[in-house]
Amino acid sequence: MRKSSLFPSLVLLGSLSLTAACSSGVPASPGSEPGDGPAGSSPANGGHTVDPARIRGLEIVTDSSEHGACRYAASYPAVPGAERMTSAMQKDVEQRVDTFRTGSCEGDAAAEGSAELNISYEFLAASGDVLGVRLTTRDGSAAGSGLSNSTYWYDGEDQAARTALDLVDEASQDDFVSALKEKLKSREGVDAASLDGILDDPANRTAVVDDMVFTADGGLTATFDRGEVGVPAADQYVVTFPKTAVAPWLSDFGKRVQRQTGRPSGGLDLGATHEPEPSVPVETASEDDTTDCAQVTCIALTFDDGPAAPETATLLTYLARYKARATFFTVGQNVAAHPELVRAESDAGHEIGNHSWNHPDLTGLTPDEVRSQLERTSTAIEAATGKAPTLFRPPYGAVNDTVKAATTLSPVLWDVDTEDWKHRDAAKVARTVIDKAKPNDVVLMHDIHPTSVAAVPEILRTLTERGFHFVTVSRLRAAL
Template sequence: MTFSRATITPWLSAFGKRAQQQTVRPSGSLDLGAAATPTPAVPTHTASDDDDTDCEKVTCIALTFDDGPAVPETATLLSYLSQYHARATFFTVGQNVAAHPDLVRAEARAGHEVGNHSWSHPDLTKLSREQVAYQLNRTSDAIKAATGKAPTVFRPPYGAINNTVRGATKLSPVLWTLDTEDWKYPDAAKVAQSVIAKVKRNDVVLMHDIHTTSVAAVPQILRALTARGYHFVTVSHLRATL
């Protein structure tokens, strides 16, 4: 039995109507109605030269971001930093480096420092020397593959470090002096104030670029502290100029 188009059309689902349209006026592809998931653009900002900020003469701090790169948060963060010509240090997790090498390249290209934060974020003090070396070496290899340059610094997950960890690597450990505890507070304004109200010269600030609210706090931090004369440099730059 054959039904007319006028009879069938009212019975069709949204998908059925798209299929019907395809039979009447075929196109190159059939819209199945799935939500489009655009690939986030990777920032293309390129640092024009090396950072010549003299932290003996001006007020510096080092913003550091752990656990990334993350999509789309890290790309958004890179755009914010470029607007203020701010440099930062990213302590990257090896698994995420392998998944998003384009973002790690973008970090390095923009003049930021890429540090090592282990391969899978374990408490390194609970591992053997060989296991620690594996965690850090595999991550350093991934960073070098992405950027062409091996890292020189690492941040142990949870800040947990002991002699076994120190002895397993030639990387220089970096902790922090100001913890935003942004993972506890999914509130951009609160995270921003945790820095603005407490920061002092030469602080190393701990944040995470895997949290949307933490990234959203960055423009307010940059705006407020720039107005107070702060300069944003990498950890290694801060250390070298003290």
């Protein structure tokens, strides 16, 4: 896995169906998956959204595979000062990815090849001395929806990573769990007799009660993944306690999280000793591109999955030196974290395209989910650049009639696949492009990989000497 600044993420959770489940005492519906709610829906914590662009030194750790039989995209944030929390997320994500790769990407499973793993994240709180993150996993190789959530917390005062149960005082955890069981026993699909065995053991309790967030009014919501406390067919269960009920149970840390969730104090201070400086390109070229691809040999370099810091800034510097134009297919959660890099791309004359919010296979989503993935990303791009995108690249190149019908954006695939996600070798990536490049080709690369960015100067130098002109996809299409 690698680090690059991001965000994530600000994955806005909280669809209407999840809110209804919290209030009515019924299992959450499959459609209430975090990150699939429409743009503008309530955040998971029911309170203030967290702007990841305001978190100083934010980085994102990413790992992905574009292989048709082994598709996965995983990301989680790394915040300066919260290294212990980052380590906990890293351990869990790497374990999930390794399990998926072993079970779905080898032997007969790989031959069948249709499963997908997607791990994304959102910030629940990032204010004062508390930080909260929820990781959302959808594992296509698992039974049912394959949806699971876990929350991770960091206590800047004590410089310690915290679990969800640490929001509750240790002396009150038995009372809290008893109250959980009472609420769950009346739910359809829950075996009341098995709850004691599931929740009474302290070690098992921490693993099961691993997704808790505060609501805007100070209440506490616990969400249980499919099959954890009920039959798998029942899907998720959501239990919410009002502020008055949880007040006697909360730990000191829980009280601070409750306060910073409902009324953020502003800045985040976890006592970090070093915060990376914002990444900006050294050189830019902003003059209009007047290249006529009907008269000269053109090629379109495209870069997926960014922006990433510092890689994207370095790439912009390389492109400027050759007055080359490119098209960036950006991931919405990364745009939210680094709008300044997307703005720099646009100001330098490059084209910004849409690559979904958090890189799922769009063909596996409903039309509403597809629209949400693309519209949220387009909104973030327009907020950063002042211009709405007209192109989109479907993750994994997966597109069908349902996806096309859900958007007015024009899909863009590619002619040359560098497979730079697999070959982290700058010389190999450069040689692939140089050897395969033909007039009017669209080349697929990723600006989240340092090795891919390092390959660009050789590509620009060699192909420029051969008479190629580097243009955006839209300019290339205009001449075809």
